[in-house]
Amino acid sequence: MTVLVFLDPAFADGRIVDAGKPALMATDQGATRGDGIFESMLAVDGKPRKIHRHLDRLASSAQSLELTIPEPEVWQRAIATALAAFADDGGGGAAGGGGGGAAGGAEAVVKLVVTRGVEGSSAPTAWVQVSLPPEAGRLQRENGIDVLLLDRGYDSTVAERAPWLLLGAKTLSYAVNMAALRHAHSNGADDVIFTSSDGRVLEGPTSSVLLAHAEGEGGTRVRRLITPALDSGILPGTSQSALFGAAKAAGWELGYGPLVPEDLFDADAVWLISSIRLLAPVNHIDGREIGTSDVRAALTAELNELIAAT
Template sequence: MTALVFLDSDFPAGRIADAATAQLSVLDQGVTRGDGIFESALYSRGVVRKLDAHLARMRVSASTCDLLIPHEEDWRTAIKTAVAAYDAESPSEEAVVKLVATRGTEGTGHGTSWVMVSPAPELGRKQRESGVSVIFLDRGYDSRVAERAPWLLMGAKTLSYAVNMAALRHARKLGADDVIFVSSDGIVLEGPTSTVLMAHRDGDTKRLITPTLETGILPGTTQGAIFAAAREAGWELGYGPLTPQDLLAAEGLWLVSSVRLLTPVNSIDGTAIARDAGLHAELTAMVDAIA
C-alpha cells in the first residue's frame, strides 16, 4: 500500500488521494521535463529519520532550481497525514517517505507537491547486510564543472535521474550491484543514489573520509549525520579529494543513503575491499541511533 497526500491550500492537513488512480496531469513539467526536486527519507520505529536535514536540503535544491515550493510546516503537516494513513493500512518495519515538488503545468505558475509513503525495498535491506559489488564509471565531466557551469544544477536533488538509473542498469549487465562515479580528471564523486564513505585505522586513531562537495556532488544527509556522530565519538574527519586508488586501499568502504543506510562495498571492478569489522560495527551503531 502507498499513502499519497498532496499539499493543497484547500486542505490544511493535506489532500489524501488514491495512489492507484491517475492524479497527475500529463502536462506537468515534472513529467514532461523532469523539472522538479525530491527527497527520500526512511520511516522506522515511528520516526521519519533526519527529517530536518531532508527539508533543509530540499530548500537548497529549490533555490538552486529557482523553484517555489510549499513552506516547511506545510510539508511537515502533509508528512504527518501521509504517515498516519500508511500506518492505518499497512504498517511495515521500514517505509520510504518521498517528498516531490514539480514546476507544475506550464503557464499556470503553480507547482505540484506531494508526499508518498510506501514500503522500503527488500533489496536495500539485504544489501545493507550482505554488501555490494561496485564498478567505477566515468561521470563524463571534470571535478570543477560545478563552479564553471552552475546551470547544470550540480548538488541539487532533481527529478532528472535517467542517467543515474542507466548507470545502475549498466552495472547490473556487467554483474555488479552498484556504481561509484569518477570525474574525467580522476576524482571520486558519488554513487547514483548514495554517498561514498571510507575509513582508515591507525592505532587508536580512526579516520572517516568522504569526497569533497566542491566537485558538485549531492550533500548526503546520512553522511552528514554519521560525521556528526563520529566527531562526538572522537573520530578524525576528512573531505577528499579522493582517487579510485584511495578507495581500493581503504580499510572500510560504504555507500550510504537514507534508505539503504550503511551499505558495505565488497569489491570494486572485481578487486576485494577490506572490511574492518570493528569500524563497521561502530558506524552501524551510529547509524542505528540516528533519528
C-alpha cells in the same frame, strides 16, 4: 502499499488521494521535462528521521531551480498525514514495515516531490509518498555490494563553472543515474561509484561515498572517516553529514577529499551511504576486494551503531 498526500492550499493537512488512480496532469512538467526536485527519507516506527536536514536540502534544491515550494510546516503536516494513513493501512507494524534493519523498528520510505507544475501554470505540484522500502536495500546492508567505477564525464570543478547543470541539487532528472545502475547490473555488479573526467571519486547514483582507515589498538586506536570534497559536483548527503557528526563525538577523525580511486583501494573499508539503504559496505570495486571481510564487518557494525543513534 503506497500512500499519496498532495499539498493543496485548500487542505491544511494535505489531501489524501488514491495511489491506484491517476493523480497527475499529463502536462505536468515533472513528467514532461523531469523539471522538479525530490527528497527521500526513512521513517522508523512512524517517525521521519533527519527531517530538518531533508527539508533544508529540499529548500536548497528549490533555490537552485528557482522553484517556489511550500513552507516546511506545510510539508511536516502532510508528512504526518501520510505516515498516519500508512500506519492505518498496516504499514506501521513490524511485519509490514520492512523489518528491523540497521535503523531498528518498522521502516517506511517518505518521498517529497515538487515539480514546476502544469505547463502554462505558475503553481508547483507537490506531494508526499509513503511506501515500504525495497527488500534489496536491506540485503545489501547485510551482505555488502560489488561496485563499478564509472566516468561521469564532467570534471570536478564543473559545478561552480556551470551551475545550470544543477549538480548539487536533488532533481527529478535521475534517468542518467538509473542508466548507470542498469549498466552495473548488466556487468554483474550491484552499484556504481562515479568518477570525474579528471579522475576524482564523486558519489554513487543514489548515495554518498565513505572510506575508513583504522590503525592501532586499544587506547592508541585511530579511526579516520573520509568522504569526497562536497564542492566537487556531488549532492551533499544528509546521511554522510549526520554520521560525521556522530562519528566526531565518538572520537573518529574526519576528512574531506579530493579522493582518487587508489584511495578507495587502499582503505580498510568503503561504504555507499544513503537515507533508505543506510550503510552498504563495499566488498569489491572493479573486482578488487576492499580491505578484509573481518575488518569491513567490524567497522560497519561500529558505524551502524552511530547511525542508529543519529
